[in-house]
Amino acid sequence: MARKTVEQKRQVLEMYWRTFAAHHISPYDPAPMDPIRVGWPAAKPPRLPWADWHGGRVVTNETHTGRGALAIFDDRRDAVVGMTYEPLIQIPSDGIRVRFAFRTAMPGHTFLASLNHYDADGKWISGQNYDMRITGDGHWQMFEREISTFPPHAHSLKFSIYATDWTDAGEFTGLVWIDDVEILDKKSGAALAKGGDFETPAMREPVAPPEQLQPKLYFEKWDPEMARVLGTYHFNSFRLDVQGMGGGTFEEGTYAPMVHGFTEDMPEYEIIFGSYARQLEQHLREKGWLDLAYVYWFDEPDEAQYGLRPPRL
Numbered sequence: 683m684a685r686k687t688v689e690q691k692r693q694v695l696e697m698y699w700r701t702f703a704a705h706h707i708s709p710y711d712p713a714p715m716d717p718i719r720v721g722w723p724a725a726k727p728p729r730l731p732w733a734d735w736h737g738g739r740v741v742t743n744e745t746h747t748g749r750g751a752l753a754i755f756d757d758r759r760d761a762v763v764g765m766t767y768e769p770l771i772q773i774p775s776d777g778i779r780v781r782f783a784f785r786t787a788m789p790g791h792t793f794l795a796s797l798n799h800y801d802a803d804g805k806w807i808s809g810q811n812y813d814m815r816i817t818g819d820g821h822w823q824m825f826e827r828e829i830s831t832f833p834p835h836a837h838s839l840k841f842s843i844y845a846t847d848w849t850d851a852g853e854f855t856g857l858v859w860i861d862d863v864e865i866l867d868k869k870s871g872a873a874l875a876k877g878g879d880f881e882t883p884a885m886r887e888p889v890a891p892p893e894q895l896q897p898k899l900y901f902e903k904w905d906p907e908m909a910r911v912l913g914t915y916h917f918n919s920f921r922l923d924v925q926g927m928g929g930g931t932f933e934e935g936t937y938a939p940m941v942h943g944f945t946e947d948m949p950e951y952e953i954i955f956g957s958y959a960r961q962l963e964q965h966l967r968e969k970g971w972l973d974l975a976y977v978y979w980f981d982e983p984d985e986a987q988y989g990l991r992p993p994r995l
Contacts, residue, residue, distance in 0.1 A: 786818030
């Protein structure tokens with residue numbers, strides 16, 4: 683099949699607009715081929731103490747000790763959601779001790795901690811996972827286990843915690859908080875993983891002055907196309923794509939607010955996102971389109987997602 687040219691795509695898009703207008707339907711995006719461009723600041727976020735832990739979300743409103751803990755929220759019906767310490771951990775000769783604090787959102791909820799084993803070439807050893815099923819009572823509790831036996835040829839391991847018990851279908855949902863994770867050499871007591879206390883750094887100054895954290899928005903293609911489509915077809919609303927808000931869908935779950943790599947608990951987030959949002963608002967007001975724009979934050983949340991806090995605007 684021949685590749686469609688940009689002009690052919692625009693011709694097809696125009697036929698959609700005519701059909702939409704004839705049936706009194708406003709499209710989500712009247713200018714999908716001419717988006718608003720954003721020039722983000724050059725500043726990059728600092729490496730966080732828990733950067734090697736992937737999955738979940740560091741929170742400050744529910745902790746075992748200190749200023750931070752990791753929340754693992756599984757609201758999907760088709761997958762199991764978890765967090766993993768990404769660097770492979772070399773297995774000590776006398777084994778390891780795993781210890782962490784946990785709290786399940788609901789009493790009687792079962793979740794899974796697991797070790798995946800790898801050979802000397804870093805290849806996963808299939809069918810040899812070490813699974814630890816843990817049931818909580820809704821309060822902070824401690825889990826500890828010593829592990830001395832490993833599969834033949836196992837050289838290293840990867841540690842993961844999942845918000846629910848594992849099934850192939852992934853139909854279970856649930857929320858668990860994890861804190862003070864330690865993976866230790868059983869003999870020497872040496873720490874084999876770092877950042878497991880998920881300590882939120884004390885309030886710090888932004889990595890750059892506010893004037894260097896201002897994004898720049900470019901409307902040179904978006905403006906004329908929006909004016910043409912709205913003026914021609916008289917659509918009375920459009921969805922505004924606001925980057926950095928976070929949100930989710932009932933199928934794919936939730937994702938946390940983040941803009942240009944800065945999460946909402948970092949001082950840079952408020953500066954960058956605030957400037958970005960104010961520029962959007964001001965431009966729409968000047969063009970007379972502010973009352974036509976809406977933000978579609980979350981697509982059809984299911985019951986497990988009703989209690990989530992919306993992003994800070």
